Amino acid sequence: EHTxxxxxxxxxxxxxxxxxxSGVTIADRDIYDHVISLFExxxxxxxxxxxxxxxTSAISHLESALYFMDKMKAFGCKFSLDDFGSGLSSFSYLQKLPxxxxxxxxxxxxxMDTNPINRVFVENIKRTAEAMNKKTIAEFVENADIEVMLREIGIDYGQGYHIHKPEPWYEASQE
Incomplete structure (x- = not known):
């Protein structure tokens, strides 16, 4: 209210x-009505x-964050994702963990074969991994188009039904 x-x-x-x-504010489902009343x-x-x-707040309170963000964006406000990379899938942890x-x-x-944003994200993860001298594995390789894209990007390994369906280790070792 001070602002x-x-x-x-x-x-x-x-x-x-x-x-x-804050995360507490984002989690409050009544915050939208309160903020609208402040605008008025x-x-x-x-x-x-x-x-x-x-x-971290967005991830921890995803449903309420999405609700608030959708409503406020429709109202005309903008949003900034602060501390990107410091949350649950953090690049800072990546630098610290061996x-x-x-x-x-x-x-x-x-x-990623239909979502160019995800392709760019995967490309950037690969670049980061290379800079850190680490290998990459892509999960959910579900079709040939995705496999081709991953190979073009230079992903080291793939995992998913397109490559091989999961099976007990003893069956895989008999092949």
């Missing part, structure tokens, strides 16, 4: 302002506000 009061007292300033939202009370244009949420292989989550691989 809204400050903006209302200085209508001549037209710059945008960022407001950090102080007559602040929505495009002047950018809400910042951390990757791992040899980076396993790329199937959520980014399974539709």
């Amino acid at each position: 809204f009061k400050m903006l209302a007292l200085s209508p001549e300033h037209t710059s945008s302002y960022s407001i950090n939202l 009370q102080y007559q602040i244009p929505a495009e002047r506000i950018c809400f910042e949420i951390t990757e 791992v040899d292989i980076i396993k790329i989550d199937g959520a980014f691989v399974q539709d």
